[in-house]
Amino acid sequence: MIKEGLYLDKNYIIDLKKVSKTYDDVEVLKNINLYVRENEFLTLLGPSGCGKTTTLRIIGGFEQPTKGKVFFEGKDITILPPYQRQINTVFQKYALFPHLDVFNNIAFGLKIKKISKVEIKKKVTEMLKLVNLEGFEYRSIDSLSGGQQQRVAIARALVNEPKVLLLDEPLGALDLKLRKEMQMELKNMQKRVGVTFIYVTHDQEEALTMSDTVVVMDKGMIQQIGTPIDIYNEPKNVFVAQFIGESNIVDGIMHDDFVVEFAGRIFECVDKGFEKEENVDVVIRPEDINIVNAEEGMLKGRVKSVTFKGVHYEMIASGENIEWKIHSTIMKPVDSEIGMIISPDSIHIMKKVSKN
């Protein structure tokens, strides 16, 4: 699924070609190739320091790549300053102008474009309606709650009718409930206005819920690009598997295509194309381990701990020098012997990466 190649395609609204960025000898982005399609909701996901915000800032024009090029609808915009790009940003912590009221914050970009007062009034009013803030025109910024400020920030960006909207962890400062609401609202808004959204977050759940495409990043490199379902079900490497959801990762040996050995037993799997007897990482999601009676299982284990997680129980079972994390709606008490069954398509085989 890695999107590479040096041909230009007009269907890509944003296209990063071999982009690298170095700060004081530290390489924060290493040879990033990424394209974004029109009207796509694309999320850059990764832990802090993975380079996702730097990537966003390069697209916005606030940073320039040390190497590589940025294309916008096929045109090279690598050195274009932010104010000449048809891209707007919703900043982390919003960066609203404290000396202006809600109306003038939203009208800021329109006033610079010298649009007539009547037109500005009309557009701002429309925007306030879109973000559910009618009647807040003349409120001062510090009288607004976090969620309301967030809406103003979105309105301020969208009123300029950008082709691409960049969002830098926009929901980070909100509480959980409001965050969930805003996730839905943002997604709906994106569909309604038909603008390409590039969204940065470290919250994997947020990325999976909202995006059309998720770009997982770590250590300045793209680890995997794909739909949320692909990313979750077919993690390309151990990092993605660990970062997205929870995983059991164990050492294994690939005896042949579709045949893998781990935990002292041979399993059938759906992966192929490895060398014979190659050492591999085996990734199994905790919810893919089914609990059965001890004698019926492929693997045996003894329950060490049980935690109630709401929808399911999380159990840690030990056996054969491996601790298995299991998510199940069936609860087995501590110290009970259990059997575990793993179906072939739940076993994900990954090449070992040399530890760096």
Next chain:
Amino acid sequence: MKLKWISYPYITWMIIFIVVPLILILFFSFTSGDIQELKNLEFTLDNFKRFMDPMYLKVLGKSLSLALQSTLICLALGYPMAMIISKENIKKRNILILLFVVPMWMNFLLRTYAWMTLLSKNGFINFIITKLGFSPLKLLYNDKAVLMGMIYNFLPFMVLPIYSVLIKIDNKLIEAAEDLGANKMQVFLRVILPLSLPGVISGFTMVFMPAVSTFVISRLLGGGHYMLIGNLIEQQFLYVGDWQFGSAISIIMMVFILIAMGITAKFDKDKEGGGLW
């Protein structure tokens, strides 16, 4: 408030050294008679009427005009300076600020005397000018010398408050403005300038007040006969001994300072300025 007594020493201090003298000055300015012996005291407006003489009004006008000029020049010099400093990295910033503050460690009088020797007929500047083959200039004892002295002495009071406001402006706001299509000039006019107004106002206040009331700079750099309102007040108290008239002039000067502060405060809509209001 349990700890109210903590404020008593300060209140006492303020009563003895601020409130009482102010009341005395007000009292003197509205009385005639012998105030040393407290004999034949009468209420009068004569002290103020006396000031309406064109000679005195001219002194007032000159003081206000020079103070305003020096404040505006300080603003014109100080704002870009504060901006340049605030854009530097932290190490350079601290050095530059230190360079601004170091001269203030030296006595104000000494610094002004130093300018006298620099500007005098046989001073350093004229030495250079004559070496270059020009005839010496009359640099000392005129309006320009006084103005120069005011600007030199009060410039830090303009730079520092503006700097401290500029340094606090979130860089994200500047990026947000650029993101919304503003070029460098528009970013300055629509974001940086309005957000730095509180600093400009306190800088304005801190330069205008000492400039309008100075008598040392005008005496040393303007010459013995040079009159600003500060010199006039000093003269009435120290040489003429007319405390009533001196007090009346002081009151008039205070009124003008209050008016100036009132006007500048009008610009500070947010009322969050570090001004004196």
